[in-house]
Amino acid sequence: MPEYKKQHYLPSAYLKYFSVDQSACNRKSKIWRFDGKDARLVPVETQCFGDYFYSKKDPAGAEKTFHALEAAYCRFVDEIKAGREPSRISYGDLFLNMTDFHLRNSAHKNRSSDEGLEAYNVRRNLFFVSLLLCAVTDNSAVNEESLVKSILKHLFDFWRLEIIPAPQPAQFATSDNPSVLATCQTSSSNKAPPVEMIILPLDPRHIAIGFDRRSVAVQNKEATFQDVERLNRLQAQHAENCVYKASPFNVSDSNTLKSIFTVRTKPVCEVTNDGWRSYLIPILHSHFSFMALRPPLM
DSSP, rough: OOOOEEEESOOOOOOOOOGSTTTTSSOEEEEEEEEEEEEEEEEGSSSSSEEEEOSSSSHHHHHHHHHHHHHHHHHHHHHHTTTOOOHHHHHHHHHHHHHHHHHHTTTTOOOOOSOHHHHHHHHHHIIIIIIIIIOOGGGGOOHHHHHHHHHHHHHHHEEEEEEEEETTTOOOOOSSSSHHHHHSSSSSSSSOOOOEEEEEEETTEEEEEETTTTTTTEOSSSHHHHHHHHHHHHHHHHSSEEESSSSSOOOHHHHHHHHHHHOOOOOEEEEEEEEEEEOOOETTTTTTTEEOOOOOOO
């Protein structure tokens, strides 16, 4: 196989933390996968990739685009698994990875005339400008330095990140499209609702919740068993093709997932030459015990 032909849209650096052997998480590790029909044990590195998914013209450059951010993600999760508190900068790296795992994903179809990396860059710019900052601007006119300053100020002023543990012996599942972007608002005819919450399972014991504290309040406490069940169902509903776990899927798990995969409807999400059609999951008051919605500002 040519070098860098196999390009991961969900990095092994993420998926390895759901390995069966939690004492040795690496790209060679085994992980349980359920694809809507059957469950089986698979190597992490064989999952979630496409041939030249980002670029055939410069495959090495495309792959290296994400390496530094993936390395920062691994440092963060390693700290959490070791029971240490990551630095403030590491929380910033986590937020970037939480958005990136969504924006990189194969759930976003490239219908443009450009390669996958260009389509990813379109999604990235429009996410930060339109969904996070809620600015109305011409994407081609975005100044990178000014945009970065606006993003950092917005996140510092309004956003927070919390790590929520699962109760023993419950475990969080994940999927091939694990980073869930959510909103508390409904869309209007002329403006998309803002992203106000991002949910990402980190490993079987921890889940990260990023949230706009103007809309959402989150207490950093242990999730309930019902929370874990709802979050795992959310992963199945949000998955592109499959769900992953560190432990085997029992009969109840398999039946529940088969039912979800049968009735769910995948939203259309695509990049065309005219822009990006995206989607956000609606979050309600009763979703999780560790969160509450704040009343809208008058």
